Amino acid sequence: MGRSALVLGGGMVGVSTAWHLQQRGYDVVLVDRREPGQETSYGNAGLIQREAVEPYAFPHDLLKLAQVALRRGNDVNYRFSDLLAVAPRLVEYWWNSGPKRYGTISHGFEALIRHSLSEHDRMISASGAGDLVSHEGWTQLFRTEKGFDEGTARARHFAREFGVENRILDSATLSRAEPALIRPMTGAIYWPSPYSVKDPGALVQRYADLFIAGGGRVVHGDAKTLANLAHGWTVETSDGPVSAEQAVIALGPWASDLTGAMGYRFPLFVKRGYHRHFKWDGHLNAPMIDTDAGVALLPMERGLRVTTGAEFAQRDAPPSWKQMIGSEHLAREMLDIGEAVEATPWIGSRPCVADMLPIIGEAPAHTGLWFHFGHAHQGFTLGPATGRLCAEMMAGEAPYIDPMPYRPTRFRFDRRAFPV
Ligand SMILES: Cc1cc2nc3c(=O)[nH]c(=O)nc-3n(C[C@H](O)[C@H](O)[C@H](O)COP(=O)(O)OP(=O)(O)OC[C@H]3O[C@@H](n4cnc5c(N)ncnc54)[C@H](O)[C@@H]3O)c2cc1C
Numbered sequence: 001m002g003r004s005a006l007v008l009g010g011g012m013v014g015v016s017t018a019w020h021l022q023q024r025g026y027d028v029v030l031v032d033r034r035e036p037g038q039e040t041s042y043g044n045a046g047l048i049q050r051e052a053v054e055p056y057a058f059p060h061d062l063l064k065l066a067q068v069a070l071r072r073g074n075d076v077n078y079r080f081s082d083l084l085a086v087a088p089r090l091v092e093y094w095w096n097s098g099p100k101r102y103g104t105i106s107h108g109f110e111a112l113i114r115h116s117l118s119e120h121d122r123m124i125s126a127s128g129a130g131d132l133v134s135h136e137g138w139t140q141l142f143r144t145e146k147g148f149d150e151g152t153a154r155a156r157h158f159a160r161e162f163g164v165e166n167r168i169l170d171s172a173t174l175s176r177a178e179p180a181l182i183r184p185m186t187g188a189i190y191w192p193s194p195y196s197v198k199d200p201g202a203l204v205q206r207y208a209d210l211f212i213a214g215g216g217r218v219v220h221g222d223a224k225t226l227a228n229l230a231h232g233w234t235v236e237t238s239d240g241p242v243s244a245e246q247a248v249i250a251l252g253p254w255a256s257d258l259t260g261a262m263g264y265r266f267p268l269f270v271k272r273g274y275h276r277h278f279k280w281d282g283h284l285n286a287p288m289i290d291t292d293a294g295v296a297l298l299p300m301e302r303g304l305r306v307t308t309g310a311e312f313a314q315r316d317a318p319p320s321w322k323q324m325i326g327s328e329h330l331a332r333e334m335l336d337i338g339e340a341v342e343a344t345p346w347i348g349s350r351p352c353v354a355d356m357l358p359i360i361g362e363a364p365a366h367t368g369l370w371f372h373f374g375h376a377h378q379g380f381t382l383g384p385a386t387g388r389l390c391a392e393m394m395a396g397e398a399p400y401i402d403p404m405p406y407r408p409t410r411f412r413f414d415r416r417a418f419p420v
Helices: 012-023 061-070 082-094 099-113 118-127 143-163 171-177 200-215 254-260 322-334 376-394
Strands: 003-009 028-032 076-077 138-142 167-170 187-191 195-197 217-220 227-229 232-237 242-243 247-248 268-278 288-290 295-300 305-306 310-312 346-353 359-362 368-372
Touching: 003 012, 003 232, 003 242, 012 028, 012 200, 012 368, 012 376, 028 200, 028 232, 028 242, 076 082, 082 099, 082 268, 082 310, 099 376, 118 200, 118 376, 138 143, 138 171, 143 187, 167 171, 167 227, 171 187, 195 200, 200 217, 232 247, 242 322, 247 254, 247 376, 254 268, 254 346, 254 368, 268 322, 288 322, 295 322, 346 376, 359 376, 368 376
Parallel strands: 003 028, 003 247, 028 217, 076 310, 138 288, 247 368
Antiparallel strands: 138 187, 167 187, 227 232, 232 242, 268 305, 268 310, 268 346, 288 295, 295 305, 359 368
């Protein structure tokens, strides 16, 4: 076999990896059980978040911790019956969010985020997807003085340290800038550099079309049938078995189904999220998020998409509509929205790693198998940037970003657990 690869998972991460491998002369087959961009990469807030130079930390502030534990806020919720199952991961997440470790982790995260726009630009331009993308940034809203003060301090730090542009708006300036906003806010931060996408799933599909136009194949199949050959990998698909020299696991929140069965014990967990579209014929100059309250207002193709914050629960547990109901209530306070477009809200899972960095690199106990998952809150943003990094490493090129912070072997790895 020549230079060939199977990419398992057709979300933003898998499709971007497939395209970057193809750019390096690989013969690539993308395998998904559905069409590309139908899962987490469909249901997100559609922001390409250049401003997200730090990952979401677990709160260390005692007041916030108490609020989370008592389920008082709408931004974070947890499923009580799943608490024992998710607790070990949450403890690791909390530990990694301590100031010293978080500083080092953020350094690794920023190294990826800084390439997010330029790497999307390449793919947007090559796929002709400019019609799906706006360059108007987004506005972060604050209801309380405390939240606004902390937010502005953080924004100034981001501008100083990372050159991330922002504008601080007082209540009156915000009202003038966004006349559709009914509820007065304490203040806001406007981030001009991020992009917003009016149909996130459609952008992934455009990138997949680009890959197909370049000679790539997209086939339906179950990644769990992946098997090791003497010199490569094979997977069962609707076109029969497909084999290649290398394989990439880019299954987002489902990566653990495969890595766990192969014997890897990564500290993976999910933060679930919900969205629902509402009829609305108003206008916002930029999407809005109130992170403290846990609601995002995103003008999209299907209507105004309202998304929620994070829910700690097992991936496949039944949905709880509490946060979606809360976010809809908040959205109605803020904008004059109409009825819901869908009968039932969408639910999905952010694929998280306890140290807040994606896992990118070759599997330590399986030659030719590559890991590429765990992008948490920013996988839609980071897919093209980490797709390039993963493809460069697979092709044996010098990586354009130092891959050390994302290496799979940063987690305890017991070689004796693997058959030779
Ligand atoms: C409410 C919400 C809002 C968000 N907002 C943003 C945002 O604004 N910006 C941002 O950057 N990120 C955002 N995110 C995070 C982002 O959506 C994810 O990080 C990203 O979509 C992960 O992409 P992925 O390709 O890794 O996973 P996915 O998009 O989930 O792709 C995984 C693929 O694997 C396939 N698959 C799974 N199991 C199998 C199997 N056994 N066989 C074959 N195929 C399989 C699935 O069908 C799927 O297509 C948000 C997430 C949520 C939930």
